[in-house]
Amino acid sequence: MSVSKEQIVSWLKATADVMSENKTYLTELDSAIGDADHGINMNRGFSKVLEKLPTIEDSDIGNILKTTGMTLISTVGGASGPLYGTFFMRAGMALASKETLSNDDVYTMLNTGMEGVISRGRASVGDKTMIDAMMPAMAAFKNTLDNGGDLLAAMKACVQGAEQGMKDTIPLQAKKGRASYLGERSIGHQDPGATSSFLMLNMLLQALEA
Amino acid sequence: MSVSKEQIVSWLKATADVMSENKTYLTELDSAIGDADHGINMNRGFSKVLEKLPTIEDSDIGNILKTTGMTLISTVGGASGPLYGTFFMRAGMALASKETLSNDDVYTMLNTGMEGVISRGRASVGDKTMIDAMMPAMAAFKNTLDNGGDLLAAMKACVQGAEQGMKDTIPLQAKKGRASYLGERSIGHQDPGATSSFLMLNMLLQALEA
């Protein structure tokens, strides 16, 4: 099974929709341990991506992802803007001129994206950031493929990993980002960025299932 | 019957007490149609009078009243400070060096005081000010004396007049002072200054009855 450009485009569109639907929810999560803008930021960025997609959906996947990244960088702001921006830029750079993606390409896309986030933000698992959702997600994806699972199985495991990682941020004390200023008061709240990462990966699953 | 210096002093003390007790009430009246300070102002001024009384209670009534007026002028501020200050200054000037007061002297005290307020503040009856309490009060006092009533009867009529005048301010639209800015919105509220005037005159009645 290979992933088509259309599926990637519909992933991005679905992500835009899910960020819009969850704008208030993500912002509320960010109220508790941040500055009440994460949903607003993500929605602003992905609405712009949605606006741009028609002009780029005919180019290759690498370019679509890179443009998505650049759009996020120049519209989201905050911490999540450069981080998600880097995610898509690096993913796109790793898939330059691809028109379809193999299973390994999908892993490359996700993992390279995540590595970009780590190199910019320097967060580790346990710091209560989007990395807490991404890391187990990408590990589960790889693990499933390595054990002979197919793409859908891998992606399901990926989303499960993200969801678990997202929930696991609740008891953590934040060590990176704005929530870290709260010290122990950050404990007991789910990280907004981990939540948006889960949502984004979940939309990829949907796009692959379609 | 003549009024002693001690009675005048106890009137001023009782007025200080009543302003302190009614500080919140007068301020609330002033919240509705003014700037929420009348009780605070009156209490500040009369506490100072109370403080000063021991140093002046041996001098004559004229001087006691004049000093009261000057104390009010220099501690109350606002509109009521110069008005009540003038009331007592003029009253004191009209009773210079008196050690006791005849019935007519009491009228002179009250009426000269009121005329001082009018000359400073230029208010007429119906403007929704302290004059609405004072004017019917002083008229009733004079009327009772003219009709052969004694001092206590005159003072009772005076207080009744003040109380009625005070209540009559409720339906009025203010034409003087801060409440006038409210236009029709000043209707339906009792004037704070008319209320403090009633309280002050009521304390004189108490002092005369004692």
Next chain:
Amino acid sequence: MKKLINAVDDVVKEQLEGVAVAHPELTVKIGPHYVYRADAPVAGKVAVVSGGGSGHEPMHGGFVGMGMLAGACPGEVFTSPTPDQMYECAKAVDSGAGVLFLVKNYTGDVLNFETAAELAHADGIKVQNILVDDDVAVKDSLYTAGRRGVGTTVIMEKIVGAAAEAGKDLDACADLARKVNLMGRSMGMALTSCTVPAAGKPTFDLGENEMEIGIGIHGEPGQKRMAMTTADEITEMMMNEILDDKGYSRTVREWDREAGDWVDKHLTDEPYSEGDQFIVMVNSMGGTPVSELYAVYRKVDEMMKARGMTIARKLIGPYITSLEMAGCSITLVKADDELLGYWDAPVNTPGLRWGV
């Protein structure tokens, strides 16, 4: 009530103590309270003095200094100061050239400053009182205490202070102050009430979707209560009242130094018209941040351009406030070259500084 204060009764005193240590170029007297230029009396110069209730900071104490006020008398919060403060202040700043009291038109301020002028006159100080009554939210002077003195006060203090600094005599300064007043109009609005410390709770309640239009500066309710709307509509409402105002008449009491008594003076201002230029102030009532004032200013500018009027100078910020009240006011003062010249002159006060 949550405020950065200690004891309610000490609010004004402690704030003045802060001013004293922060600004050695000012002398601060506590009991009776007044603030004046440490270098006063300045030889040969008229001393411009103002005052009013506290709670409007930086006005007036924050406008004491070179090129603006010689002294200021802060009353209790929202309560006019008393004549002894004004009289002591006048004595401290008078160089012999006289003292000009700039008085906002509130019954309390007017009466107390009148008494102060009488005391100063009796002491041989040349004195004059000029009223500010620029609030177009108050519609007539017949059935009210007359227009309140609001935003124009700040602009008057700057301009007349500059004239005094330039050596103009008492009558010239008084004439200039009267002129500024006749050129000035203001209107204010509130999004929230404010809390007088001694009262301990908000003066009035406003619903989550309500605002007060045509307020003064003492936390009192305004001309009317309305449903909340956009910055543009609020600005339009206030600007239309200011721009369409048709010449207001009033009788003011001024001091006749020869006669040693008060005389009534009838004054009327003229409507604004196309081609006029202005000093414009968009002012925060205290709790509204400067960012929101810029949205208002944008609309003010647009409306004035549409009427062929020019903003020659502007002030945007909290200059004449009502404690922590959220809301804003707009002041226009029609300006000729004389006014602009004095406006541009150097000023060095805690609240306004340029040219030095």
Next chain:
Amino acid sequence: MKKLINAVDDVVKEQLEGVAVAHPELTVKIGPHYVYRADAPVAGKVAVVSGGGSGHEPMHGGFVGMGMLAGACPGEVFTSPTPDQMYECAKAVDSGAGVLFLVKNYTGDVLNFETAAELAHADGIKVQNILVDDDVAVKDSLYTAGRRGVGTTVIMEKIVGAAAEAGKDLDACADLARKVNLMGRSMGMALTSCTVPAAGKPTFDLGENEMEIGIGIHGEPGQKRMAMTTADEITEMMMNEILDDKGYSRTVREWDREAGDWVDKHLTDEPYSEGDQFIVMVNSMGGTPVSELYAVYRKVDEMMKARGMTIARKLIGPYITSLEMAGCSITLVKADDELLGYWDAPVNTPGLRWGV
């Protein structure tokens, strides 16, 4: 939510339009947003540029002008601006002498300014990023994103802006900025939350008798919640944290122009001690009126005198705010003659002006 705004999505844009018409001496670009001196690039002078989320006005846009910032990049409310804004701004103001980005230490600001520096460098612009991280409420840099950049930013922008105006080169300006940061410490507190327009309701709830101690400038909750107390006790609490701070260490990323890459730099500041002199800022978070700041300043002055420390210069007012939040912050910057000299140099911006 009651604010003087029009559409929630246009808040920043419309405020910038207000700035544009109010200040012809500034050029305001809308989309991507940035504000810069209309006379930029100034030949031979380093361009000092800052930026951050909106909602902190007058910072940063209000500090653009002669003697301070060459340009500023306002993000959405409380959201760091994006690299394209910073990059476009850098191109507009660079005279060839280079661009110094002053960056408040928040993950978002740091990451976005890093990207901007990379873009500018790739374009041949000499560039450096210096962090401000002065908030002593954040206790360590190991288990957090490090101290936040707060009040010292204002003082850094003034001092480094003056050095740039005086013709100092990029490295000298960067060294000076780093020095100011190491000399500066701040702490803030909130009496109320504030409301991000796009969120429409307060970021957090505070009881009628509660306050937040150790807040940043984004309406976020602070270090701890406490029962409300007096101005003196609040001031003592904050001042003790500042004065007793024992030298903070952090690793910052600065730009290596030769290598074209980021290098880690370890920086530690020294404790304050008796005999030191300071620039002190008592700052309103937006909703607290200047009068209350003076009560705080009074106590600051008293405490510093008791420790044998001198306040050489001061700022009292709303300079780095969190929308309409009530509360205040205190900033101390230990100052030597070099810093004081640059502090006193003329400045002409919407938010800070003297000497001209």
